[in-house]
Amino acid sequence: MSKKIIHIGIIGLGAIxxxxxxxxxxxxxxxxxxxxxxxxxxxxxxxxxxxxxxxxTDYQELLACEELDAVYVAVPPKFHEEIVLAAIEAGKHILCEKPLANSIEEADRMLTAVKKTELVHAMHFPLNYQASLQQFEAFINEGFIGELRRINLKMHFPHWPRLWQQSDWVAGREQGGYVLEVGVHWIQAIQRIFGPIKEVRSQLQFPNDPSLCENGIIAEMKLESGISVLIDGLSNIGGEEQLEFAAYGTEGTLQLKNWRQLVGAKTGNDLEELTVTEGSARNLISEFVKAVHGEEAELYDFSVGYNAQLALEALRHPKDNEWQRIM
Ligand SMILES: NC(=O)c1ccc[n+]([C@@H]2O[C@H](COP(=O)([O-])OP(=O)(O)OC[C@H]3O[C@@H](n4cnc5c(N)ncnc54)[C@H](O)[C@@H]3O)[C@@H](O)[C@H]2O)c1
Incomplete structure (x- = not known):
């Protein structure tokens, strides 16, 4: 017998x-x-x-549609909690955009509420399904870099917001900025590949207008193993957009450039492009559909979103460059 088609409603019809x-x-x-x-x-x-x-125009009316099995929540971050809690109340499975919420408290309430149900709760963290990150992880697991010494994350943006995402909230301090928009993808990837982040210290730079988001970040996060993750972010600068995620080890270096380009080198050698052959071929939507049918699926759920939010909020809300313990 063929499977029932899943009916989904989209709340938030912007760029994503x-x-x-x-x-x-x-x-x-x-x-x-x-x-x-x-x-x-x-x-x-x-x-x-x-x-x-x-x-x-009112999400409550969409949630009242009986034929809907699920909703995809793609509104700006500060509206995630209200809509997700209503979707839980309406008994709909949920696919939620990252970050899970706009504060730890909101994320906590969402996670607590959904855990009391049998509903599927998935986050859209697309890097997890991307072949280049899967290949990066495979190289790490094969020992390409040896023992991990340092992780560096560079986020340099000539324009923030980027030209394809020109919404006011993305430029705003309340719920925008690239630490939130871009940084959270890498926080989640670091937690998945390298384990928990234990503490965070951060310095942010802002433009004069108090409504606008950060234009610089210098931060350090410490893994449970004691290894440091250094974050260097700058926006509204000359030059090209550069997004670089690098892991340095005792035997080599691996780097993802601009999300997809994988380069690497053994210690002492020049970086060269590495072929991306790994790739689970799984994708978020197929996995989400499987989960709604009650099958095993590779999803990154609200608890993953919550853990990423802990590090994200420590980066967004520095305490005089003091270490903040997040676990
Ligand atoms: N996973 C990713 O790679 C990725 C990429 C970009 C954005 N995002 C996330 O997706 C979300 C949306 O980002 P975007 O760039 O599409 O934003 P956007 O501003 O382009 O679109 C948001 C849309 O939501 C609508 N909206 C706002 N409040 C609403 C409400 N209460 N009810 C119904 N509709 C409402 C707006 O009218 C707008 O059309 C954010 O959480 C963002 O962080 C994720």
């Missing part, structure tokens, strides 16, 4: 909401049958483009 809509629309196992966006103009535009008939 549309990106995932384009992934959902090519599939036969999941159907986007309702849209919600607070902006009526955006809602109408998206409904016309993707031919979705049930459209709402």
């Amino acid at each position: 909401g549309e990106r995932l809509m384009n992934i959902f629309k090519g599939r036969e196992d999941i159907l986007v049958s309702a849209f919600c966006d607070a902006s009526e103009t955006r809602l109408k535009e998206m409904a016309a483009t993707y031919n979705v008939k049930k459209v709402f």
